[in-house]
Amino acid sequence: MSISDKELQEAFRRSQLVQKQNDSTAQEANARVRANVLAHNKVNSNGSDTERMFAALASHLRPYFASSTLRFTAVAFAIVAMLGVYNIGTFQSRHSQGMQTAAHSVDIVNYHGFEGEGELLANNLNNDYQARFNAYTRQYVERSLVVKAVTQQPATLQSQDGYWLLVNCENQQVVVSESLIASLNINGRIEGDINVGTQVALAFDSQGRILSIKQPTKPLMC
Amino acid sequence: MSIGASLQSLFQGKREKALGVSERLMLQYSAKGDEASLAALFDLHSTKLFYFLKILSDSTIAEDISQRTWIKVIEHRHLFKSGDNFQAWLFTIGRRALIDEFRKNAKLEYSNEAVEQFTVSELVKHAHSSVEDDVAKGLEKDVFKACLAQLPYKQKEALSLQFEGFSLSQIADMCGAEKETVKTRIRYAKDSLKIMLEKL
Numbered sequence: 001m002s003i004s005d006k007e008l009q010e011a012f013r014r015s016q017l018v019q020k021q022n023d024s025t026a027q028e029a030n031a032r033v034r035a036n037v038l039a040h041n042k043v044n045s046n047g048s049d050t051e052r053m054f055a056a057l058a059s060h061l062r063p064y065f066a067s068s069t070l071r072f073t074a075v076a077f078a079i080v081a082m083l084g085v086y087n088i089g090t091f092q093s094r095h096s097q098g099m100q101t102a103a104h105s106v107d108i109v110n111y112h113g114f115e116g117e118g119e120l121l122a123n124n125l126n127n128d129y130q131a132r133f134n135a136y137t138r139q140y141v142e143r144s145l146v147v148k149a150v151t152q153q154p155a156t157l158q159s160q161d162g163y164w165l166l167v168n169c170e171n172q173q174v175v176v177s178e179s180l181i182a183s184l185n186i187n188g189r190i191e192g193d194i195n196v197g198t199q200v201a202l203a204f205d206s207q208g209r210i211l212s213i214k215q216p217t218k219p220l221m222c
Numbered sequence: 223m224s225i226g227a228s229l230q231s232l233f234q235g236k237r238e239k240a241l242g243v244s245e246r247l248m249l250q251y252s253a254k255g256d257e258a259s260l261a262a263l264f265d266l267h268s269t270k271l272f273y274f275l276k277i278l279s280d281s282t283i284a285e286d287i288s289q290r291t292w293i294k295v296i297e298h299r300h301l302f303k304s305g306d307n308f309q310a311w312l313f314t315i316g317r318r319a320l321i322d323e324f325r326k327n328a329k330l331e332y333s334n335e336a337v338e339q340f341t342v343s344e345l346v347k348h349a350h351s352s353v354e355d356d357v358a359k360g361l362e363k364d365v366f367k368a369c370l371a372q373l374p375y376k377q378k379e380a381l382s383l384q385f386e387g388f389s390l391s392q393i394a395d396m397c398g399a400e401k402e403t404v405k406t407r408i409r410y411a412k413d414s415l416k417i418m419l420e421k422l
Contacts, residue, residue, distance in 0.1 A: 003415075008385075008412060011366040012385040015364050015370070018364045019367060021362060022362055025281060029284075029285040030285075032285070033285060033289045041255070042257065044296050109250060113262070163266065175247075
């Protein structure tokens with residue numbers, strides 16, 4: 001009997017899971033890369049704001065350079081004028097504000113995962129995947145036992161693609177990582193039959209960490 | 223507000239609504255450079271990227287290229303535009319970094335011909351011995367991985383991109399090939415895989 005395309009796709013997914021279990025060094029490698037990347041970001045964000053501003057400006061101007069000589073001249077003139085304004089000292093702050101509001105106006109995305117997941121992965125000597133997962137869960141339980149829910153927020157589950165995507169009343173997206181969902185489940189902190197479109201009550205601690213996701217008995221008001 | 227401005231804001235709103243989580247996170251990161259958005263993007267996509275690179279190389283190279291890819295994301299974050307697909311953007315950077323590495327390092331093969339010269343029975347034999355090696359090391363049997371590894375580079379690349387959920391046009395853009403060429407590569411890859419899996 002011939003293998004279908006769907007069966008091939010499923011075999012690919014299964015193979016990835018087997019590799020995850022077989023190749024414990026891959027988890028460590030990923031944790032190392034994560035730590036290095038975040039460290040690089042820190043160094044990069046401490047770099048000159050001016051440098052970044054000009055890089056962004058250059059990317060916006062590039063299409064103009066390709067279009068016509070007249071535009072090229074106009075843009076070159078604008079750059080000279082902007083440099084003049086910059087030297088006065090007021091340009092930088094006004095420009096960066098404009099960048100954030102106009103070019104990158106997006107709704108806020110709040111991501112919830114395990115804090116220090118990378119360090120845990122790198123430091124754990126035991127290579128067993130299950131043991132590492134238990135380590136995050138233990139850490140989570142230790143923390144959550146001593147904290148209490150201080151706020152509750154209604155939200156609607158919009159999609160389940162490994163992680164959960166919820167949308168709250170302020171139309172902000174709340175993304176809950178796959179590992180955190182698994183951990184909350186183990187600890188009985190996810191209650192009810194939660195599917196896409198279900199309204200849930202999110203409980204947060206004083207530091208804004210998710211403590212539980214429950215299906216409310218009464219409909220919640222925004 | 224003028225009609226034009228209203229229409230523009232309506233269009234803008236619709237466009238932003240269509241944005242996925244990763245695209246929003248990337249735009250957020252592009253604007254602020256904040257660690258939280260970058261960490262979230264990493265957690266959502268790093269494993270997929272790592273396995274894609276590993277299929278085309280090995281664990282050591284995949285780790286190195288994965289790190290280089292994410293550093294490029296940091297350094298070129300201003301180039302990400304609203305409307306771009308983040309995962310396609312990330313994989314394109316990763317793919318190019320991997321090919322650069324292959325070209326730099328003459329010891330590594332980036333050639334279809336060497337593999338295409340093998341007959342199916344030879345490929346099955348190679349896949350079989352690879353599975354046996356894994357079992358001897360005490361690892362769980364992974365026949366699919368062993369068969370996928372036997373495919374020519376470009377077929378392996380196109381097929382794994384399709385399995386990651388990319389459309390034919392996205393794969394064509396990423397690989398700099400015609401859509402029909404990509405379609406053919408995927409068809410050949412699937413046919414060879416099916417034959418190998420059935421024989422093993």
